Amino acid sequence: APFPASRVDAMRATAASFLCGGVSVAAAPCRRHHGSPPRRLANPVFARNAHRTITAASAETKSSALSAPTPKRSVLFVSFLWPEASSSAAGVRTHSLLRAFADWGWQVHFLACAKPNAHTASLQQSEVTVHCVLPNRGGDFEQALHESNADCVVFDRFTAEEAFSYRVKAARPNAARILDMQDLHSLRYARQAAVKECLAGQKTENETLFQTSNSTRAVRASLAAVPVAGDPYLSRELASVLRSDLTLVCSPVELRMMRETFGVPISKLALASFFCDEGELQKNSDTGNSFRQRSGFTTIGTFYHPPNVDGVRWLRFEVWPLIRSELPDATMRVYGSYPTEAVKQLHSKTEGFHVLGFAESIESAMADARVLLAPLRFGAGIKGKIVDAWMHGVPVVTTPIGAEGMVPGVDKLWTESEDDSDSDTEKKSDPEKEKNENETWGGSWRSLDAAGFARDAVALHEDSAAWEATRRRGRELVKILFPHEKNLDTVRQEMEGLFETDGDLPLERARSSQALKKGLVKPRTVLEKRRAEDFVGQTLWHHSLRSTEYFSRWIEVKETGGDSGVQAEPRDVEEIR
Numbered sequence: 001a002p003f004p005a006s007r008v009d010a011m012r013a014t015a016a017s018f019l020c021g022g023v024s025v026a027a028a029p030c031r032r033h034h035g036s037p038p039r040r041l042a043n044p045v046f047a048r049n050a051h052r053t054i055t056a057a058s059a060e061t062k063s064s065a066l067s068a069p070t071p072k073r074s075v076l077f078v079s080f081l082w083p084e085a086s087s088s089a090a091g092v093r094t095h096s097l098l099r100a101f102a103d104w105g106w107q108v109h110f111l112a113c114a115k116p117n118a119h120t121a122s123l124q125q126s127e128v129t130v131h132c133v134l135p136n137r138g139g140d141f142e143q144a145l146h147e148s149n150a151d152c153v154v155f156d157r158f159t160a161e162e163a164f165s166y167r168v169k170a171a172r173p174n175a176a177r178i179l180d181m182q183d184l185h186s187l188r189y190a191r192q193a194a195v196k197e198c199l200a201g202q203k204t205e206n207e208t209l210f211q212t213s214n215s216t217r218a219v220r221a222s223l224a225a226v227p228v229a230g231d232p233y234l235s236r237e238l239a240s241v242l243r244s245d246l247t248l249v250c251s252p253v254e255l256r257m258m259r260e261t262f263g264v265p266i267s268k269l270a271l272a273s274f275f276c277d278e279g280e281l282q283k284n285s286d287t288g289n290s291f292r293q294r295s296g297f298t299t300i301g302t303f304y305h306p307p308n309v310d311g312v313r314w315l316r317f318e319v320w321p322l323i324r325s326e327l328p329d330a331t332m333r334v335y336g337s338y339p340t341e342a343v344k345q346l347h348s349k350t351e352g353f354h355v356l357g358f359a360e361s362i363e364s365a366m367a368d369a370r371v372l373l374a375p376l377r378f379g380a381g382i383k384g385k386i387v388d389a390w391m392h393g394v395p396v397v398t399t400p401i402g403a404e405g406m407v408p409g410v411d412k413l414w415t416e417s418e419d420d421s422d423s424d425t426e427k428k429s430d431p432e433k434e435k436n437e438n439e440t441w442g443g444s445w446r447s448l449d450a451a452g453f454a455r456d457a458v459a460l461h462e463d464s465a466a467w468e469a470t471r472r473r474g475r476e477l478v479k480i481l482f483p484h485e486k487n488l489d490t491v492r493q494e495m496e497g498l499f500e501t502d503g504d505l506p507l508e509r510a511r512s513s514q515a516l517k518k519g520l521v522k523p524r525t526v527l528e529k530r531r532a533e534d535f536v537g538q539t540l541w542h543h544s545l546r547s548t549e550y551f552s553r554w555i556e557v558k559e560t561g562g563d564s565g566v567q568a569e570p571r572d573v574e575e576i577r
Contacts, residue, residue, distance in 0.1 A: 073499070074107040076148040078164050079156035080135070082112045082119035087337035087358065088302045089274075089384020090182045091119075093250070094156065096275040097180075098128055100488045104496075109148040111141070135163065136555040138565025142171045152176040152495060154248075158185065158240035162548040165243060169541070170566040176498045176527055179244040180272070183381025184254040186227040186234035191378035191401070192306060194218075194225035216449035219399055222378045223414060226261070238262055239545075242537045245527060246494060248272035250381045251405030256412060267530060268537075270494040273405075274387050276482040281391055281475060288393035289367060291464045296331040296352075297323075297457065298369035298394070300359060300385050303339045307379035312336075312355075314450070315375045316346045320353055322454035327461065333369065335359040366392040371443070371461050374398035375453060382406060386442075387482060390474035395467055396443035397457045403445035408480055416448075442474025498527040 077098065084091040101108045110123055111131040123130050131144035141164060145153075153168045153175050155161035161179050168177055198221040227234040241247045241258070247269055249255040255271050258264045299315070301308035312334055320332055331352040336343075339357050347355040359365040366372070372389035374396055382405050389396050396402075400414040444456035460466060501524070524532075531538070539545070553563050 072105055072107050073151045073496075074109065074149045075101050075152045075154060076109040076111060076145065076150035077154045077156060078111045078160050080113045080160060080163075082110075082114055082117060082123070083156075084119050084302075084337070085122070086119075088305070089382075089387070092384060093182070093274055094180075095126075096484075096488070097154075097272075097491070098123070098126065100275070100491065102127065104492055107148075109144075109150065111144050111148075136552050136559065138167055138553070138556060138563060140564070141167055142565045145171055150175050151499070152178060154178045154180055155240075155244070156180055157182055158237045161240040161244060162236065163552055165240075166541075166546060166549040167565055176245045176495075177243070178495070179240055179247040181237075181241075181247060181249055181254075181381075183250055183379075184237070184257070185380070186231055186237045187225075187254065187257070188307070188378065188380035189233045190225040190227040190231065191222040191380070192310075194221040195310065195378050197221070218377050219401065219448045220416070222401060223416075225378075226257075226413070234262075238264070239540055241268065243540050244268070244537075245498065245530065246270055248491065250274075252411040253405045253413060254380065270491065271487075272491045273382055273487055274384070274482040275484045275487050276387065276391060276478050277484045278479060281478055284363075284392050285475060291370070291467050294368055294370040296333065296369055297371050297373050297461070298333045298335065298365055299373045299375075300335040300362070300365050300388070302337045303343050304337070307376050308336060309340075309343065310377055311375040312343065312346060314377060315373060316348075316353055318450035319373075319375055319453050319457075320351070322450060323457055324351060326454070326458045330461070332373075333365070335365045362388050362392065366394050369394055370467065371457060372396045373453075373457060374402040376402040380404075387478065390442050390478050393471050393475065395460055395470040395474060396445075397447070397453065397460060398443070398445050399447055399453070400445060403441070406477070406481060407441065407445075408477065440473065441470070442477050443470045498525065498530075500526050 077094070079094075083094040083098075085095040098108055098110065107129070108127070109129045109131060111133055112120075113133060113135045116130070116132060120130055120132075129148070131147070133140045133144055145168065150168075150172060151174075153165075153172075155165060155178065158179060158181065161177075165177055168175055195218045198218045241264055245268070247258075247264075249258060249269055249271055250273050252271060252273075255269055258269055259266055299312070301311075303309055303312075315332070315334075323330060323332075329352070331354065334346070334353070334355045335357065337358045339355060344355055344357075347353065366389060372385065372394045374383060374385055376383070376399055379401050383398070383402050386396050386398065386402060386406060404414060405411075444460060447453040447456050460470065557563050
């Protein structure tokens with residue numbers, strides 16, 4: 001007679017207590033002996049045999065795992081544009097990260113919402129697998145995500161995170177989501193608005209800004225501008241940071257601001273500045289021209305970047321006339337990709353102001369120049385033009401905005417001293433003190449107005465001893481602030497650390513260490529633990545706070561008639577209903 005259903009269920013439950021490692025066991029089978037009726041194994045005997053089978057299978061699996069090669073990890077960079085190492089500092093830095101991942105043994109992929117071009121070919125020559133995907137095409141993006149088999153997805157700026165992170169979360173939930181900020185956009189936008197408002201003659205809350213010249217007011221207004229709670233750009237950027245598992249921050253000043261002013265947990269932040277090869281620095285040192293072999297000034301920077309456009313205009317109309325009054329034969333060479341017609345019209349051969357456009361190489365822009373000018377009235381992040389100048393043995397004259405994050409030991413926003421807050425006509429200058437301060441940096445960086453900027457430029461151009469000292473110091477600062485191996489090792493530890501097994505298992509995941517030893521639970525990674533404890537980050541994934549996701553989905557439906565790719569999570573649909 002067949003066994004009662006209750007007994008079969010009991011036997012199954014007994015066998016299930018021995019399940020592990022994905023091995024499944026059915027109910028106790030019938031066994032037939034010659035000349036005897038079928039009989040079933042007693043529950044204890046069946047469970048014991050099942051346990052032996054499972055143990056043997058588990059041992060075999062472990063042995064195979066030990067002998068099999070460890071698969072390569074894979075990283076996918078996501079951006080709206082291809083990185084342009086030949087025309088922007090951000091592009092140089094991104095290429096450094098791509099090369100580093102390849103050196104670490106990762107498979108490297110790059111996805112851009114742009115047509116293939118020469119920069120795409122450059123990536124392919126570096127053995128980076130490229131993917132071209134139109135914006136707001138979920139199916140195509142997820143196909144590239146599947147092909148890359150990404151363990152880690154790096155979003156180039158917060159706008160890329162807004163557009164694609166929700167698709168990564170849905171289609172590849174175990175992949176680490178990394179935000180590469182490049183710079184703190186909301187800080188740059190706040191400073192740009194302050195300069196624009198100041199130059200337009202509009203009053204601000206800080207009336208002291210209007211006690212000196214327009215140029216001084218603009219730089220000081222920029223330095224005082226910090227995005228406040230409710231700032232739309234800051235809200236978007238912080239939401240992106242908090243949704244991500246880790247954010248790469250370029251400037252130590254911005255990292256401190258993120259941590260102390262905006263309250264971002266330090267576990268979500270990693271300093272990832274520039275990565276300068278000491279061998280290349282030494283090569284430039286051996287081949288660089290001397291003080292006597294150089295003359296004139298240079299500057300470089302893509303004109304896609306508003307701070308560079310404003311800086312060149314300020315240089316042309318306010319700073320350069322003052323320099324030419326002291327050095328009538330001096331020349332100014334302006335390099336930068338994508339110059340507009342307005343920028344080209346700044347060219348004046350008679351006044352020695354040459355707008356030359358795209359530079360074929362950094363070396364060609366730096367080789368014969370004695371001083372690099374970086375007249376930045378607003379901006380954020382680390383200034384690549386200054387790093388390039390120091391790498392090629394060229395001292396720099398800039399503003400506190402330009403030097404931000406590049407003064408050793410200083411990781412806070414620059415503030416004026418009591419002497420600096422006075423007008424230029426009232427304060428007493430100390431040339432010897434200023435000279436000593438400059439020689440501890442790779443040039444001069446305390447100028448707040450056109451007159452001070454021109455004065456520092458002329459002094460450094462004409463003083464061979466100061467030039468040699470600041471040139472030498474600039475090279476030292478590259479080694480101190482941007483060492484290739486040290487800075488990349490920091491990034492590597494943060495990235496690979498996310499996939500390490502966390503030893504501090506909470507009670508709800510592993511009732512005891514015995515459960516872990518028996519294989520009844522899996523040890524979770526640092527990434528899993530962080531996500532489990534990231535209440536703010538998880539809150540930002542609630543459907544009511546995901547306007548950019550649904551806007552992107554709406555665009556795709558409007559343009560194609562459907563929403564491809566993984567749909568909204570089922571629990572989200574239930575909540576909406």
